[in-house]
Amino acid sequence: MNITVRYFASIREAMGSGSEALDTAAATVGALRDELMARGPAAAQALAHGKAVRMALNQDMCSADAPLKAGDEVAFFPPVTGG
Template sequence: MLDVLYFAWVRERIGLPKERIETSATTVAELVEELRAREERYEVAFADLSSLRVAVDQELTEFDAPLSGAREVAFFPPMTGG
């Protein structure tokens, strides 16, 4: 099982702060494709990956990162300074 967390506008579009899912995905990108295939709200949230950042087990990473052994994946907009 994998905990998937959503922050900021990603959370607003999907309507959930987090969910626990079973996945056969081996990379973050494959996980995104699985999520997009679920419902339109996921398709909308993940429509533009260039506007998203991802962390696996609380470490910032890229969408080609492996999920082997991962317990948590978080999606969020890029952080802004201020």
């Protein structure tokens, strides 16, 4: 299925792009994260399960078990702090 993936802040830097169209077989946002981590060391480090990475599905915060469907937009970003 085709989806759009967006990356923000330090994750964007590690992935080398702000967004991409992706053909994936991942059934959930967590499975997509695992698929992206398998791309290489930079992606694995940026999206590591031990890191605080926020995820959004169609612009709504979600958990790793959120189901994916064709046409979805998934975003990965680090936690944001204000000051």
